[in-house]
Amino acid sequence: xxxxxxxxxxxxxxxxxxxxxxxxxxxxxxxxxxxxxxxxxxxxxxxxxxxxxxxxxxxxxxxxxxxxxxxxxxxxxxxxxxxxxxxxxxxxx
Amino acid sequence: xxxxxxxxxxxxxxxxxxxxxxxxxxxxxxxxxxxxxxxxxxxxxxxxxxxxxxxxxxxxxxxxxxxxxxxxxxxxxxxxxxxxxxxxxxxxxxxxxxxxxxxxxxxxxxxxxxxxxxxxxxxxxxxxxxxxxxxxxxxxxxxxxxxxxxxxxxxxxxxxxxxxxxxxxxxxxxxxx
Numbered sequence: 001x002x003x004x005x006x007x008x009x010x011x012x013x014x015x016x017x018x019x020x021x022x023x024x025x026x027x028x029x030x031x032x033x034x035x036x037x038x039x040x041x042x043x044x045x046x047x048x049x050x051x052x053x054x055x056x057x058x059x060x061x062x063x064x065x066x067x068x069x070x071x072x073x074x075x076x077x078x079x080x081x082x083x084x085x086x087x088x089x090x091x092x093x
Numbered sequence: 094x095x096x097x098x099x100x101x102x103x104x105x106x107x108x109x110x111x112x113x114x115x116x117x118x119x120x121x122x123x124x125x126x127x128x129x130x131x132x133x134x135x136x137x138x139x140x141x142x143x144x145x146x147x148x149x150x151x152x153x154x155x156x157x158x159x160x161x162x163x164x165x166x167x168x169x170x171x172x173x174x175x176x177x178x179x180x181x182x183x184x185x186x187x188x189x190x191x192x193x194x195x196x197x198x199x200x201x202x203x204x205x206x207x208x209x210x211x212x213x214x215x216x217x218x219x220x221x222x223x224x225x226x227x228x229x230x231x232x233x234x235x236x237x238x239x240x241x242x243x244x245x246x247x248x249x250x251x252x253x254x255x256x257x258x259x260x261x262x263x264x265x266x267x268x269x270x
Binding site for chain 1: 099101102103104105106110130212216229232233236237240250252253254256257258260261262263264265269270
């Protein structure tokens, strides 16, 4: 900006109300343009395993078959509880 | 994609959950998108298919529904494409919404998921962890298909079982609680 421009008062340059007169009457009335507030809507806390399973409606039959396949492929280990009942335990690879 | 979503702690849903018949199928698809906080629309498979050689319009149509929902409530929609700039030709109305490009690869899809749903912090799974989970889940789904005598995974029960398997595998890897 030149020295000459600095010497001009801000009123003359319309800095306080920029372009209000030359905009459309509707835009001139609106102090701020209408715009939806920006939010990070999809950033949510990660769901737990139970919440995910409930959300999809996994049945006991589904779970049993999946467990059988995971055991077959060696992705989980079968664990025998002291009461004699088998319980699948995840194996970390 | 299923493995990646579960590893990132998301609750995956799919149109497969909705029975293919019935008059109000469209309403139920709309309701399913509406109940989710975010939706993913892969427009890379809108190619000519079937004996009539017609393009599949379901995915762009569902994207339109998601757009309408996002204008009314808190909902984010993500558009996936295989090739850069192709969407500008196929769906120019969407100009201004940058698609996520997966290059038609599993790794590309996982990168897109990390871009869309990854949250900064130590809890975010690594790309290698997502790759490993995806490989294992592919094997599990192939076995599930064989066990149940089906040729493809596009059945509601296979979807449910795949989610159950992804959850077990992700928990085993310590990716989800």
